Amino acid sequence: MKNVIVGQSGGPTAVINSSLLGVFKTAKDRGADIVYGMVHGIKGLLDKDVVDLSSRIKNDLDMDLLKRTPSSFLGSCRYKLPDIKGHEDVYEKIFKILNELEIFAFFYIGGNDSMDTIMRLTDYGKKINSPIRFVGVPKTIDNDLAITDHTPGYGSAAKYIAATTKEIIRDGLVYDYPVVSVIEVMGRNAGWLTAACALAKGEDCEGVDDIYLPEKVFDVDKFVARMGELLKENRSIVIAVSEGVKSADGRYVCELSDHVDYVDAFGHKQLAGTARFLAGKVAEKYGVKTRAIELSSLQRCAAHIQARIDVTEAFNCGGAGVKAAFEGKTGIVITLKRVSDDPYMCITEVADVHDIANVEKKVPLEWITEDGTNVKPELVHYILPLIQAEITPLWVNGLPRHVRLHAKK
Numbered sequence: 116m117k118n119v120i121v122g123q124s125g126g127p128t129a130v131i132n133s134s135l136l137g138v139f140k141t142a143k144d145r146g147a148d149i150v151y152g153m154v155h156g157i158k159g160l161l162d163k164d165v166v167d168l169s170s171r172i173k174n175d176l177d178m179d180l181l182k183r184t185p186s187s188f189l190g191s192c193r194y195k196l197p198d199i200k201g202h203e204d205v206y207e208k209i210f211k212i213l214n215e216l217e218i219f220a221f222f223y224i225g226g227n228d229s230m231d232t233i234m235r236l237t238d239y240g241k242k243i244n245s246p247i248r249f250v251g252v253p254k255t256i257d258n259d260l261a262i263t264d265h266t267p268g269y270g271s272a273a274k275y276i277a278a279t280t281k282e283i284i285r286d287g288l289v290y291d292y293p294v295v296s297v298i299e300v301m302g303r304n305a306g307w308l309t310a311a312c313a314l315a316k317g318e319d320c321e322g323v324d325d326i327y328l329p330e331k332v333f334d335v336d337k338f339v340a341r342m343g344e345l346l347k348e349n350r351s352i353v354i355a356v357s358e359g360v361k362s363a364d365g366r367y368v369c370e371l372s373d374h375v376d377y378v379d380a381f382g383h384k385q386l387a388g389t390a391r392f393l394a395g396k397v398a399e400k401y402g403v404k405t406r407a408i409e410l411s412s413l414q415r416c417a418a419h420i421q422a423r424i425d426v427t428e429a430f431n432c433g434g435a436g437v438k439a440a441f442e443g444k445t446g447i448v449i450t451l452k453r454v455s456d457d458p459y460m461c462i463t464e465v466a467d468v469h470d471i472a473n474v475e476k477k478v479p480l481e482w483i484t485e486d487g488t489n490v491k492p493e494l495v496h497y498i499l500p501l502i503q504a505e506i507t508p509l510w511v512n513g514l515p516r517h518v519r520l521h522a523k524k
């Protein structure tokens with residue numbers, strides 16, 4: 116038996132199912148007998164909660180729908196495997212289940228936290244001389260994975276963010292009195308996604324006034340004073356701010372508000388409320404109308420505006436992962452290498468998982484303006500190819516059609 120297993124982990128994206136399809140289809144094409152899917156990632160695997168993907172992906176229509184369906188088809192988890200030392204029982208259990216399922220290759224589609232899982236399983240597998248191959252398939256809207264040029268999921272999220280920003284800018288200009296809109300964008304400690312708001316600017320759009328990335332220290336008082344300056348000359352002000360901006364003392368700006376903190380298994384605080392906090396400060400000081408616009412999960416599940424290039428690359432990364440495993444590679448992550456900008460072209464390569472797990476790739480400071488209120492053209496130039504072209508949803512009854520593994524329990 117030549118069975119493989121695939122899981123999805125961490126925050127979802129609009130194209131993560133395209134990577135799932137890339138793994139499924141390529142594994143089948145290369146002669147895999149059963150392609151298992153882990154339900155809710157490694158956490159589900161520990162409960163032996165797996166599905167035979169062939170029972171869910173039966174024909175071309177299923178495949179077309181799967182790649183157009185946002186979020187993780189198999190369900191996800193934010194589950195950190197414990198240190199091997201002292202927790203061998205957990206690893207024994209996982210390998211026992213994998214052996215029972217006769218797995219020879221294990222694929223995990225995820226970001227830098229999820230690659231920690233691939234790294235630990237690789238290390239334990241080596242320790243016990245297991246022949247199972249472990250391969251990471253990159254994914255995250257945050258685009259903060261090391262080595263790879265970018266991550267699948269980022270382009271579609273950036274496309275949604277830029278398009279939505281254009282719409283917010285038009286909306287903001289409708290009245291004859293001032294409105295300050297603060298758009299809060301995901302991305303944790305990396306500003307790649309927030310930078311996508313810069314793409315709104317063009318011959319038909321004024322663009323945002325300021326962009327604040329977490330790579331630079333954020334000063335709330337300076338921000339409020341700057342809004343005062345902008346209000347002297349503008350009727351509508353639109354600001355893009357990352358959920359991860361921090362003040363000089365290292366505290367997230369969203370922590371300055373009174374919301375309750377949730378912390379996940381990787382120790383990440385839930386970052387939300389930055390826009391609300393800042394908009395409140397501006398309203399309090401200047402008595403103007405403000406809007407706090409938290410893009411939240413909208414930006415990572417907007418499959419109705421997938422970037423075609425992103426869908427293709429997500430699929431290719433899944434396929435490249437399978438190819439690498441079938442060629443005997445293990446302990447690796449598929450990466451994208453930009454070989455040309457004009458025309459844009461990326462190829463897949465492989466990197467050692469130890470160089471990627473738990474590493475956060477930030478926006479280079481030379482791509483941010485000195486005063487930290489905007490991004491430079493180099494950053495726009497980097498993002499632009501990644502949002503190109505579209506995939507049309509399959510519309511049913513006026514809405515995009517999706518597939519789901521289970522109806523909600």
Ligand code: F6P
Nearest residue numbers: 125126127256257301302303386
């Ligand atoms: O997956 C990364 C991410 O999208 C971050 O940008 C964001 O901070 C986080 O997920 C939110 O995750 P959750 O769904 O666990 O709240």
